[in-house]
Amino acid sequence: MNLRILGCSGGIGMHRRTTSLLIDDDILIDAGSGVGDLSLEEMSKIRHIFLTHSHLDHFTFLPLLVDTMFPLIDMPMMIHGHSPTLKALQEHIFNWHIWPDFAKLPSAENPVMGYREMHPGETIDIGGRVLEMIAVNHIVPCVAYRVETQSGVFAFSGDTTTNDSFWDALNAHDRLDLLLVEAAFPNASEALSRAAKHYTPNMLAQDIKKLRHNPRIYVSHPKPGHEDVIFQEVQKAVVDRDISSLNGGEIFTL
Ligand SMILES: [Zn+2]
Ligand SMILES: [Zn+2]
Incomplete structure (x- = not known):
């Protein structure tokens, strides 16, 4: 399995792109502004898009992706997500006011995009890549999402603050090779981080202790402009792990 980081920033500006991960050439996790760097040919191969949640930075290029692909593909792109996420997209984005309802275009019988609801704890096997949704x-x-193939396993936290569910779900399996996890704000912004429900480096360090695996x-x-201080604080708080900062454009082979 190949994993390409199209975007992983908490914002925009120069080289920064918001969250989107490409698995092989046909599965996206989130559809942030990193999607805009793909060629038309690369976009046309995407068949499945798994969303973490309904915040704009995680789906901002989805409406434009579907519109761009509209005349170019003859199979629907499936949008997989938790029901509140799909409902938010249907009500607030693909509602004919902000953007057309592409689940009914060019016809309701043969649309360019479809929705598939998933529940936390559920898994789906897409050509040997098994995706598990975790609250x-x-x-x-x-x-x-935890993504497993015969050759490797990675997990991506989405946006989160302190929790047990993510770590318990990862610990329930035998293998984890790679973990992508958020830390959105520096330690000085702990109150904001708790209010917005993100991790600071210190909060993340406490939760990483729950993990029984030892992945990269x-x-x-x-947050843009805070990258260096956040990663310095992560390195200081997490001393016994193989930990790095994620960069857009990075490619992992698992
Ligand atoms: Zn969010
Ligand atoms: Zn976010």
């Missing part, structure tokens, strides 16, 4: 703890309903760990979703 996390964010200001809106949010999920993480990469920290994502820093």
Whole structure:
């Protein structure tokens, strides 16, 4: 399995792109602004998009992706997500006011995009890549994904603050090679982090102690301008783990 980081920033500006991960050439987790760097040919191969939650930075290029692909693909792109996330998209984005309802275009019988509801704890096998949805703890309903193939396993936290559900779900399995986890704010912004339900480096360090595996760990979703201080604080707080900062454009082979 190949994993390409199209975007992992908490915002925009210069080289920064918001969250989107490409698995092989056909599965996206989230559809932030990193999607805009794909070629038309690369976009046309995407068949499944798994969303973590309904915040704009995680789906901002989804409406434009579907619109761009509209005349170019003959199979629907499936949008997988927890029911509150899909409902928010249907009501507030693909509602004919902000953007057309592409689940009914070019016809309701043969649309360019479809929705598939998933529940935390559920898994789906897409060509040997098994995705498990895991509930996390964010200001809106949010999920993480654990992705397993015969050759490797990674997990992506989505947006979350302190929780047990993510760590318990990872510990319930025997293997974890790579962990992508958020730390959005520096330690000085702990009150804001708790209010917005994100991790600070110190909060993340406490939760990483719950993990029984010893994967390579990469920290994502820093607020623009705070990348260096957040990662310095992560390195100081998490001393016994193989931990790095995640960069857009990075490619992992698992
Ligand atoms: Zn969020
Ligand atoms: Zn976010």
